Amino acid sequence: MSKDNSNTIGIDVGGTKVLGGVVSERGEILATARRDTPREGGKALTQTIADVANELSKEYPVESIGVSAAGFISSDRQTILATPNIAGWNGVNLVQELKQIIGNRIVLENDANSAAWGEFKFGAGRGRKDLMMLTLGTGVGGGLILDGSVFRGAFGIGAELGHIRVVPDGHLCGCGIRGCLEQYASGSALMRHAREAINASPDLARNLLARGDGTLEGLKGHQITEAARDEDPVALAAFNTMASYLGAGIASLCAVIDPSCIVLGGGVIDAGELFLSPTRKAALSLIPFSGKHPYPEIVPAELGNNAGLVGVADLSRI
Secondary structure, eight states: OOOSTTOEEEEEEOSSEEEEEEEOTTSOEEEEEEEEOOTTOHHHHHHHHHHHHHHHHHHSOOSEEEEEESSEEOTTSOEEEEOSSOTTOTTEEHHHHHHHHHOSEEEEEEHHHHHHHHHHHHSTTTTOSOEEEEEESSSEEEEEEETTEEOOOTTSOOOOGGGSBOSTTOSBOTTSOBSBTHHHHSHHHHHHHHHHHHHHOTTTTHHHHTTTTSSSTTOOHHHHHHHHHTTOHHHHHHHHHHHHHHHHHHHHHHHHHOOSEEEEESGGGGGTHHHHHHHHHHHHHHSTTTTSSOOOEEEEOSSGGGHHHHHHHHHTTO
């Protein structure tokens, strides 16, 4: 096993778990360690991150550690300005606090940026100079790699792609604005689209509901995906609605960014071409001057839930 100085540690901080891994220069995860995320957040969470790093460092000494977290990160990659799901962490200079505990070089990065970098270096974006990534989970995370560098914006909060407005006066988003893309193209949105399709066609929906406990409340996202694979018309309608909104958002983003590659990640991608194909169709039909210039490729992510961990471990080398 490789224990040379080229290895780094990546730590992905989520609302329920802190997952760390030793990552080689080739993007291989050599060892992992996990802790539950302390509910109180704050200094308890900072210490938990340090515990994960120390456990991994005993077997694989490293010079740098990358930490990936959801939220707004300052442009100097030192401070968590605001985070939606973790208590006691707003305004915390995490890099300074961790250095005092473990002494290593620490790099802090937004989780979506980390995932985008992981796919750019080791996943679906290998060999390219630019990449736009959308992660479709509870919300819609966004990351941009432009000319081989992470785009962070002037204040560190750029590429919040899930918060472009696609429906004027639409559903209220957690960011305070109505009609954001993540209200229409996230895993949570898929459930809403499914409920609307079920209400519109209750007789057709019996087979879909039977995959759960027979009620709307008992229906899960993976069951909608399984039903769509089996060509259930109501499940397919939900996916097609989501694809139409996502395609519209992608088309607008392409008018500004013009990426060569768009990587889609998150659990919704498990549906494969059932979702990707209508998304491509919607996006390419709405891109300005359609048919008069090259189109970006729209491809599924390859690294799954490890993208952020691998990506931030690699970013800690830079």
